[in-house]
Amino acid sequence: MQITFLGTSSGVPTRARNVSSVALRLPQRSELWLFDCGEATQHQFLRSDLKVSQLRRIFITHMHGDHVFGLPGLLASLGLSGVCNGIDLYGPDPLKDFVESALRTSSTRLGYPLRFHRVSRALERDGTVLASDGFLVRCAPLRHRIPAFAYRVDEEPRPGRFDVSKAAALGIAPGPVYARLKAGETVTLDDGRQVDGRQLTGPDRQGLSITYCTDTVYCEEAVELARGTDLLIHESTFSHAEADLAFQRLHSTSTMAAQVALQAGVGQLVLTHLSPRYTPGNAKRPEDLLSEARAIFPETVLARDFLTLEAGRQPAAAMV
Structure with missing residues (x-):
């Protein structure tokens, strides 16, 4: 499973970071899944090596604009391209109304079907959002100002090596x-x-897993969902010094993200959703947040737009 960060800023974009979006590429299936879709995500696709024509599923964590404002435009462009066979969208209850309203009031007609899935219904059962084609997707509620959800993707065990x-x-x-x-x-x-x-053949090999967790203050639900995952993508809106502000706004600090990673026993942590206040020239920089997190959980990476990682691997270049 290959992860590409298309947006790593919180709230508003900066010169170097667009707002939230992460793409998951499944090479064996020539398929893309998208987690959140902030404004201008389709422009980020154009600047990356990803093929938007491979997009099949979109998972939305919550309905704040920096996570959904890019969705109507992306869906409209897919319709104009004529290469989409349908998109499955997963997210909070208002997601369907938001998308359909935006398309209707802009007189946008899509030439492919949209299939909406309410994540709240998954929580009424066992949290399973999707179970098919060798993958299991589960969700958990987060602590934010509006309903928000984290997602975990698990790959089913793979056959052992052929001798x-x-x-x-x-x-x-x-x-x-x-x-x-x-x-x-x-x-x-x-x-x-x-x-x-x-x-x-040898014994089955454990499948890979990733967990995507934003926006939230520290919560036990995130720890439980991420337990044992290969790669945890967790928001780090604030530095440790601004913990009071993080609690007020129900966002995480760098140290909260690291504590989730440590308690969940994950393989690697990636910090994303950084506040625009941490830009060059300000008192604190993104690298300072990385140092704070590494003091608790050494296997931490700082996300940047267009960074690509492979679940289960830790390329040295990504650790800089």
């Missing part, structure tokens, strides 16, 4: 049969022998 040397020792020639054996099937060879693919 080519064992297959060769059995006299099985390379070809399409290898794919069936790797999938664990029992295959009848041309000479009549039956070979159980499970004998030629």
Whole structure:
């Protein structure tokens, strides 16, 4: 699973950071999922290597403008491109009214279907938002000024590694049969022998997982949802020195994000949703927030627009 940050500022854009949006690319399926869609997200797509034509699902955390104002424009452009077969949208209850109102009052007609899914209904059950095609998406409520939700994406366990040397020792020639054996099937060879693919593969490998958590002050629900995840993307609107302001506005500090990561036992933390007050020339810079978080959770990365990460990996360049 590959993650690209399309917007990492909070509230309003800056010269270097657009407002919230994160793209999740599933290379094995040539598919994109989007988490939040702040103003000008479609422009960020144009500046990235991502293909908006691969967009299939959009998950909205809450209805504040810096997380949704880019949605009508993006959907309209997809309609004009003529390459979209439909979009599934997940989010708070008002999401459907917001999108349909914007499209209706602007006389915008889409040539593809929109399918809306209310996240609140998932919480009435077990929190499962989506379970299909090898992925499980769950949600949890956050503590913000309006209803807000975090999302976790888990990849189902992957087949173990196929032992080519064992297959060769059995006299099985390379070809399409290898794919069936790797999938664990029992295959009848041309000479009549039956070979159980499970004998030629190692144990299943744990699937990857990411958790996206914004906007919220520190809360136990975020810790529980993120527990054991490979990559936690967590808002860091304020520095530790402004904790009082964070509690007033129900946003997180750098140290709150790090505490969530530490208590949840995640593999890596990425700080995003930084206040515009932390820009070059001001008393504190984004790097100061990174240092605060690393004092608690060393495996922390500072997001920037167009940063791309692979879940489960920690490229050295991203740690700068």
